[in-house]
Amino acid sequence: MPDKNGTDFTNAFKAIKGKRPRLELLNQYVEGPQPLRYTTERLEEIFDDIRARFEINWCNVVVNTSLDRLVLNGFDIDDKGANEYLDQVFDKLHIDLEADRTHRAALAMESAYIMVWKSADGEMEIYFNDPRMCHVFYESDNPRKKRYAAKWFRHDDGRHEITLYYSDSIKHYLSKSTKDDVSNPNDFELDRAEGNTYGTIPMFEFVTNGEITKILTEQDAVNILFADMVASAEFGTLPQKFVISNADVSDLKNSPSEIWWIPAGDGQGQQTSVGQFSPSSLDGFLVAIDKLANYIFIQTRTPKHYLMQAGSNISGEALLAMEAPLTKKVNKHKRRFDAVWQDVAQFILQLNGITVDATAIKPSWERVESIQPLTEAQTDQIAINTGIPLVTLLKRRGWTEQEINDMLSDKQDEQARNRTVAQSVLDTLRNQDAQTNTVPNGTESTGQNVG
Secondary structure, three states, X not given: OOOOOOHHHHHHHHHXXXXXXXXXXXXXXXXXXXXXXXXXXXXXXXXXXXXXXXXXXXXXXXXXXXXXXXXXXEEEOOOHHHHHHHHHHHHHOOHHHHHHHHHHHHHHXXXXXXXXXXXXXXXXXXXXXOHHHEEEEEEOOEEEEEEEEEEEEXXXXXXXXXXXXXXXXXXXXXXXXXXXXXXXXXHEEEEEEEEOOOOOOOEEEXXXXXXXXXXXXXXXXXXXXXXXXXXXXXXXXXXXXXXXXXXXXXXXXXXXXXOOOOOOOXXXXXXXXXXXXXXXXXXXXXXXXXXXXXXXXXXXXXXXXXXXXXXXXXXXXXXXXXXXXXXXXXXXXHHHHHHHHHHHHHHHHHXXXXXXXXXXXXXXXXXXXXXXXXXXXXXXXXXXXXXXXXXXXXXXXXXXXXXXXXHHHHHHHHHHHHHHHHHHHHHHHHHHHXXXXXXXXXXXXXXXXXX
């Protein structure tokens, strides 16, 4: 049985515990509140007493920009029975919602996990697992082949469990105590082991390069400038008045319709005077924040109109051009995710006794590109005129096999209805023509006068 000397368990414990702080930080940048960074200790001390937090969370916008274009609609496969079963499982288990959570975690924290298994009562289960609680280990000579996977979670009674998943077995380790922080792998002991009759490790890993890893410094700078701007607005943008006088001016009140009675000077030295200081301008902060935003756009290939006002009269072609870098980036994510979703769908079928090759399964996604109906309609019409079948074009547009079949069925029904209506009209016209060409005594008209 694997892990006879406990090495796999120790490595799993260290890997999950070791990566949690970094993943917690990445998640904090996306979900907020973001950490506040300062250039000097003195500034940190000054702002330490300020209770309000000021941040412009562009990390969240960057992640959501890609996430909004990664929408899994289902799976397509030529085997009709397998295709129908996948459709049923997809709808019943709401795999689209689990996929959305998985994609978001992968974009924000560079990895995410899907578990597929059958419950004790034989029901199919598929659910997202947070990357802060899972890890997959691969063969050293083949980094694409899983050796085993690990999941760390906590029971309702407070005890921690680390489960190791192998292709032939599953091992469960429980903590000896219920304390919040378990700092040593020796605090666990093997509780039980069971066989894995399916021959597949049921944890599937989705990996990206991360959407925000390269912009954390810029996000920190934006938040510093924003906090400084708010502080300047509170203390420097309201006009500050001053009075120079030898008289006691402590009773003067600064309010609407208030009249100040100020004694004149004695003619010697500094005379009585009243004035106000110029308010501080916030333009410098806004310009600096915009420049940082522009750098974030470039680094993450996020279209500027997602985060900045770019005008309301952008043409469809200009919009597609602006979004081209984002489209390419999201398509790369799709290609990475496709391979994993194929394995997930294959294992779902395997759990139901259906054996298929993973490459025969095609994940179906919504369109990544922004939709321009008029431009697309014109392009499709040109393609059809050149001989490309409509079904081929719809597949390129991301239609599922079921949607295409429904469309073809509706088209056949419509043609049948049209034939029925046409036949009915033709029969009516024939009857009318027959009545017109028949004389009262029952003889057909020859077109000549009778009499």
